[in-house]
Structure formats: C-alpha cells, structure tokens
Amino acid sequence: MRKIIQAGLVLLLITSCGGKDSSKDVTVDKAQKTAEIDEIAENPLKDCFFGDLHLHTSLSPDANMIGTTALPEDSYKFAMGEEVTYMGQKIKRIAPLDFLAVTDHSEYLGVIAAIKDPNGPYAGTDRNKLYNSKDQKDVAKAYADFMVGVVANKPAPELNNEKVIKSSWQRIIEAASKYNKPGKFTTFVGYEWTSMPSDANKHSQNLHRCVIFKGEKVPDKPFSSFDSDDPEDLWTYLENARKTGDDVIAVPHNGNLSNGLMFDTKTLKGKPLTKEYADRRMNNEPLTEIAQGKGQSETHPSLSGNDEFANYELVEILLSSSAKAKFQKGSYVRQAYGVGQELQEKLGSNPFKYGLEGGTDYHSGFSTTEENNYPGSHASQDNLAKDYATILAATESIGGEPASKLSAGGLTGVWAESNTRDAIFNALKKKECFGTSGVRIKVRLFAGWDYSNNLIKQNNWIKEAYASGVPMGADLPISTNSKKPKFLVQAIKDPNSGNLDRIQIIKVSTKNGKSTEKIFDVVWAGSRKVDAKGKLASVGNTVDIKAGSYTNTIGAATLLGYWEDTEFDPQSYVTYYARVLEIPTPRWSTYLAAKHNLPVSKTVPATIQERAWTSPVWYTPAK
C-alpha cells in the first residue's frame, strides 16, 4: 500500500512540476532566512555600504570564452573577503564589500559552460570538442561560431538552449540565496540584458542594462536581447515581473560606448519621446552607471571645456570594433541632465532624471576594484600576473581598447538603514546612492531652503539635514518664497586610499530650451586660495612614479562644507550633483610597472584623481 501511495505521489509530482529543476523548490525554505531581518539594528540616519551591481562569471558566454572559470558562489566569497584563486594566483580584497549582484549576460546564459562540460548536454558533440580545444585556430573558430548569433541578434537554435539557460538562472538565484546574510552581506539576483543594435556601418552600439531584483521571486527566465533589443520591451518584462513577483530595476551603463543612443531624444524605433515614455523610463530605471571598468560616462573633455577634471578614464572605442564612438550627443550623463530638462520643459516629465551608481562589469568573476591590488579583470585577455610586460607596452589591441585602458573600478555607495536587501534596494530606488571610481569615499549631499552655515558645526547636523531638507536622489520641495537653495556636503576618505582634494557641486540648469553647466568648488583641503578667475589651486602631487607610491601628507581625511546657490533662478530647471576628488595616486598600471621595474604605460596617465559622484538633487520651477 505504501508503495502505491508513493508511486501516486511521484506521478502527482511529475504532473505538477512538469519536469522543472529541483533547484526552484530548494530556495523556498530559504525564505525563512528573511525572518532574521527583524533583529537587525537599523540606523535611521543611515550607514554607508559599498558594493558592485555589475559582475560577470563563467556563466556569461563571453567571460567563459576568454577563460573565466569562477561561478557566482566564488564571486560572493571573494566579495565577502575570502581568498580565491584567479588565473593560478591567490587573490583577496584588502577591504571586503557589503553587497554584490552577479549580473551574467542573459543571452546564451550558461551555454558555453554547458558546451564545455564533459558531462553536460553537449558531451560527445563536435561543439564540445571545438570549444574545449586549446589550439588557437579552434579557439578562433569557436569564438566565431558563438558570435554569429550575437552579432546578428538572432540566436543559433543549437546554442539557445532553454533548459541550460533556465538551470543557469536557477544557479544564480541559489548562489544569491546562499550568500545573503542580512545585517552582514547582501546579495541580489540579477543579470545583464545585452542590447547592442548595429549602426549603418555595423558597429555595435551599447544599450546594455543590468537588471537587479529585490528578492528571489523572479521570472523563471531572464529577458534577453534575443527577445528584443528595444529597452521599451525590457520595461514591459520588468513591469510584468513586478506584478507576479519581487520589485526590480534596470540600470543602463556605458553611455560612453552607445554611439549617442543611450540618452537619445528619440526612441529606438525613431519616434519622438513622450511624457508616457519619460515616466516609464524613470519608473523602470532610476539609476545609471557613472563609472565602470570600461570608463566613466560623466562627461567628455570636449563637452565640458571648463571642467579641468573631465579628462578621466576615457574609453572611446565601440565594443568589438575599432571605431570611435560618437559622443557629441546622447552619450554622457552630465549633458543628458540638461537634455532631460529641455524635454521636461516640453513634455512635463524628465526622461533622464538618473541617480548614479558604479560597478565593475568585470568578466573575471571577481570585483577587484582596489588600484594597488588589481590582478586584471578579463581572464586570458589581461592576465597581469603573466602578461604584464606586453600589457604595459601595448598601445592598441585588436577590436577595442588596450587592456591598460580598463579601470580598476567602480563601486556603488548606498546610504541605508541596515545592510539588508530591503534597505539597500529601497535606497537604490530612492537614488540615495552614489558611484565611485572604485574607492570607498563616503559622500553625503543634502539640499534645503533653510539650512545655515552654522548647522555643520553641530554634532547632530545629519539629523537636522534630514529633518529640514532632502538627501541626494530627491527633489527640492517647491519654494514658497524667494529663498535660494542651500547645500550640505560631507566626504570621508577611503581609509585604504588617498586623502581628499575637494568637493565640488556641479549645476546643470535649463531655461527656454537652453542648458548650461557650471562647477563650484565648495570645500577643499588645506589653505588654498581661489584665484581671480575663480580657479582653486591644485592640491599638489606626492606620487613617486618609479616607486609606485604616494603619501597622505597633502589633502584631508574628511571634508564638510556648506554652499548656497547665490545665482539661483527660480524659473530654471536645475540638476545639482556633488563630485569628490582624491589627491593624485598611482594608477593600477603604474603600481604594476613599479612592481616589475618597467616603464609606465604611455597609453594611460601615470597618476589619477579617484573620485565619487553623488546622485543629484533636482529643482523644478512651479508652473
């Protein structure tokens, strides 16, 4: 009798689960973990947590092709501070991260790993042999085989293996579930939607977005650019996912490599933007990535001629191409803030009201953002332990920028009540977060109508700042009288990095369809003076390039300042954000050259001023 019941049960299971992978059900009881959240202390004035929302493992086909072997589990371990092996070397972060999202490409998710697997679904096939071959000709053949569908954005049916994609997705969910430790370390289930429509010359234009879920109640398959390369279709997927499961956001990145498409004034289908489009865009993607391994997207020196710090970590060659990206319009965030306001004047909504975050986009599986502890980020393509001499000497690489141009960064800083999924995701949605070039500068920005210069002298200034104003990511409330907006900014240095040079506020204002940008130095280290032209003297430079070292004898450990916008025009739309600069320190390529007693790379600067960019505060005129 028992056997019959058991057999019946088996049948019942077969019909009810339709052959789904076991993994799905395992995650259910892990939801109990969330019960722990109740006991976690909350700081209403918020603490700063650092993490990476953009990282690839060997489940990403391209990462796997270049020799990455790490899986999401390894990524989480490394981020939490454990030692791991990468390209045969032991690596370990100096300071662990507080949160991480693994964001593998959804196109062919996990398929290359499955093809190579000697016990996998492709075992014994020709592809299995080809993809595992070490022969350079075969490697090229395998890469070409894989790229056909990617370039055409039409998946090869034999590679677009739904079962593999779904089970890889489950693997990502399980790893996030396993390493999420409320109060200590937060993980997010995520992936990257890799849309790159071609231009007339067949150059790929980067419209990629990372998708970050709040919890584990997610669709059973990620939406890919094979489904559609139009962001509006991705938003539909997000809206549906929200209806049936957990909240979710998308984060666009690398406007710098979008060929002007990222912040275009028309839709991908070529239609003019509408209020509905603007609202949908902002509901689905509140943040954009200001800096990452493939450069910063804040601004370009030729767009911001008056910004002496604009020439920073520029990456300008389109992905898998040798063509320089067009950037005069639609590529950089600062310009988009103005364009967004111009559209807002016409439409009533701003489609580019983006908060800021930072990520690595590394394809190694490891978030190695520390400049003096950077082992490379793209497996066989920039194995610094082995190929350091070639990489330091290289001025170009086939089909893209040389490896020396990749940045050791960036990171996302979040102001949240506690280190939990709820608190951090909510902060991301509210844009109370910022991006950095990879360092852990803690920066606060508040704006209000009634702050005074004395406030920052009080011990409880943060509490007051929240009570009578708004933090980064928010709108200045409508002004009822003719007051000017006031700002409070604070930066605390990364205790493992250089001292601070200065905090600036960058103002982008728009009136009658015309936008202007202006930079104000608000507070700086030392007793430097501003000259007649309004320029603050340089902080100096302690870097010994040959030794690959610097000293913190210049700059400050903390900066705290008050600023009033005396030029404020209540009839203009305004975006205000803060930028913090460190003193000059050696770039990773300079540390590497010093370590091996080689000349520094001529392709990149020897020293850099690392930085943080806050999400803005916005002002909208009363109509």
Add this chain to the structure above:
Amino acid sequence: MAIKIKRFFSEPLIQFIILGGLLFLFVSYFQQKKDIEAREITVSKEKVNQIILNYKTQVGSLPSKQELEALIDGYIKEEISYREAKKLGLDHDDEIIRRRLSQKFDFLQTDLVEIKEPTEEDLLLFYNNHKKLFRKDATVTFSHIYFSADNSTAALAKERAIIVLKQLQNHEIANAHEKGDLFPLQYDYVDQAVVDVQQNFGNKPIVDFLFKEPLKRWLGPVESGYGWHLVFISSRGNTGIMPYKLIKEEVKLNYIDSVKATQNKIAYDKLAKKYLINRSYLDKK
C-alpha cells in the same frame, strides 16, 4: 461425414491451430488499434493553456494568435519526432537521456519524507552535537579619540595624542573623545570583527593593535586610515560558539538541512540494496 468433421475438430493439433488463429486475430486487432492511437495526437484545451502559460512566464505577455498557432505547431512537431524517435529506439543507450532521467528520478526521490517541526530538544541536541557550525569570529569592543592631520601634519596630530594620553592616566572617562578632534563616524564600536575594523578604519596598524593590546586602559597613539587614535579596549570576544538563544533560527535551518540529507541517504541506500553490483573491472584475469 459429420463424425469425420467432429473428429477433425477434436484433434489437439487442429484445436491448437484454431486457437492460435483466434489469438492472432485478437492480438492484431488490438495492435492495429494501438498503432492508430500511437499515431493520434490530441491537442487538448489543457495542453494549449499550458503552452500559453509557459509563453507568458517566459516572455511576460500573452502570445498573439499567430504566435500561438506557431507554438502549437511546434508542439505537434516535437511530439511526432519524439514518438518516431522512440519507435526507432533512439532513447536507448543515449547518455543525455540516461542522465536526464536519472536526474529527474533523483529529484522526485529527494525530500519525499515530510520533516516534522523540530522540538526544542531536537534543536538543542543538534546544536550541542554540531557546535562547529555555529562558531563566531573574534570581536573587539572599544572607544577611541581621534587626532586628525587635516590642516596640520601627521606628526603634530600624533604629538597631540601623546599629550592627551598623559592627561587621561588610564581612566575610562565619559566623553573622552572631546579631548580629540571631531570624528565623522562613531566614537564607540561594539563587537567588531577583524573585517569590520578593516572596513571602518582601513588595513592599518590599528587592526592588529585592537586585537592584541591590553584591555581597560587608554593606549596609543595608533594609526588608522584617517590619522591617529587613542583607544580604550573594553572587551574582546574570542572566537567561540554563538549562544543557542541568539541563533535559534540558524540552528533550525541547519537541522532541517541535516535531517533531509540523512533521509535522502537512507532512501538511496535502501534502493541500492535491491541491486547486486558486479565490479567486474576489479576481477583478476
């Protein structure tokens, strides 16, 4: 004649042939019926609903009429080639199918037995027998006074710290931090693991200092990533086992995992006992 015929039918051989013939007719009738059924594919309403649901969960929207027709055609095509493949015996000795079936069976076999809610005694017993699972990191609880080099130099900050240290004379006093500079984070830190101190103060001498130096007196100056500090270490929690009361939920999760693993093992062992395994590769020639 009639007798002849009767005799003829009473011959055992003839009887056998007739019976055999009847049986043949009977079997071939049913075989034919089965063949027809095997060539019949019913696309039921339930099946279509399932197709729609699958599409919706994958794509997020309902399929259009055309898309649905294509999906149904796809299902029919799959079903036909599946049946034909089975007829040809393609499912035999196929490694992928073997593995998939084995995985599916394993899945169905796993966690079949419902685990009853553990009692307090169950959990305590498990906790006591598996204390290694509940080890905690070494921690330190301390207060500090900060001496900033901002607007001066590190040497001057350190000098100021030495002067304040003399004044304090090893007393724990309220608001001691006021004798130093404003520190933008906290003055008092509770139960900080090595990782926490590294995160908050940098990978600097202060980390080792806090985990080595004597308790309950003002010490320093010691350097962090921000400047110089005097520190008062009030207690250290050594690596030890977390108290049961604080981690009851965690104990429960571990307990359930462990019971599941044991039960799955028992179930497999039971099954394995029904098989005789000949390890012929071990045979000596």
